[in-house]
């Protein structure tokens with residue numbers, strides 16, 4: 001039986017992450033080696049020509065699963081029939097820009113995109129927001145799409161999750177695939193909290209294996225939380241290939257499920273679990289099955305973790321209040 005292609009809309013398609021992302025979507029890494037895709041690339045008018053160049057290269061790969069590429073500069077067309085939307089394009093912070101200016105500039109992108117998703121996307125749309133500030137951009141898009149179930153809007157903390165896995169593996173000499181149940185809580189920002197208290201390394205509690213609270217507080221957490229800045233410092237450009245890889249992982253896990261006995265981290269609208277105010281798009285431990293996710297319940301949160309989760313959630317609440325004041329939600 002021939003499968004109907006899945007429509008995947010990618011915004012910011014001509015950017016750094018877009019260039020690292022599109023070839024992997026087209027080669028089957030996003031949804032699976034047997035799932036045909038059609039790409040819908042959304043750019044601003046100045047980005048269209050570069051997106052056309054990338055589309056030429058995609059054609060030149062002769063990917064068997066790639067059933068079409070269309071390029072748009074109008075979100076209403078870009079999200080038409082979209083089953084999966086990767087919102088990558090965002091307004092970066094430039095010199096002298098205050099946080100409020102950044103939120104306002106991104107509101108000008110994510111509000112109309114949320115409205116376009118509401119009006120034109122397929123009924124089964126799943127949205128991943130990558131563009132920063134990812135959690136609050138996701139909140140703006142979600143609030144602008146009242147007819148789409150809120151849980152379909154997610155923000156990317158999988159890059160943080162993957163960074164934490166490797167830091168922990170390198171510290172303990174374990175292999176990344178032996179590590180399970182690690183969690184990123186809160187915001188995709190320097191306040192995020194990578195939590196190893198429930199993680200397991202080859203079946204043993206990770207915090208007990210590490211047994212070094214000073215390393216946790218002074219090395220592990222800041223290394224993971226500030227990794228984006230460290231990459232910018234070293235590379236002279238922000239994480240692109242690793243961010244694209246994390247976006248692939250996020251959607252692949254959401255659609256195809258978490259592995260047995262493990263969970264992942266996703267920024268999702270809070271249902272009030274773990275004291276995170278309902279509606280904030282915050283990172284939680286989640287399991288995925290059959291294209292849906294559920295927050296892992298019943299974890300004991302110790303004092304060390306509680307203070308850090310609360311601080312990151314407080315930052316999310318402040319960002320929400322700021323965009324509310326700007327009339328964006």
Ligand SMILES: NC(=O)C1=CN([C@@H]2O[C@H](COP(=O)(O)OP(=O)(O)OC[C@H]3O[C@@H](n4cnc5c(N)ncnc54)[C@H](O)[C@@H]3O)[C@@H](O)[C@H]2O)C=CC1
Nearest residue numbers: 012014015016017042043044047089090131132156159243
């Ligand atoms: N959540 C996460 O873990 C991470 C998030 N990021 C964020 O991802 C975003 C993209 O990063 P890069 O690709 O490196 O940036 P980039 O600047 O190379 O590309 C962004 C692209 O978005 C396009 N764009 C801007 N406004 C748009 C709109 N309204 N509609 C469609 N396209 C639009 C631009 O023309 C540009 O081609 C940034 O906000 C970055 O901070 C980056 C790394 C990790």
Ligand SMILES: O=C([O-])CC(=O)C(=O)O
Nearest residue numbers: 132159227228229238239
């Ligand atoms: O700050 C940025 O643009 C990059 C980023 O989010 C990250 O690498 O985690």
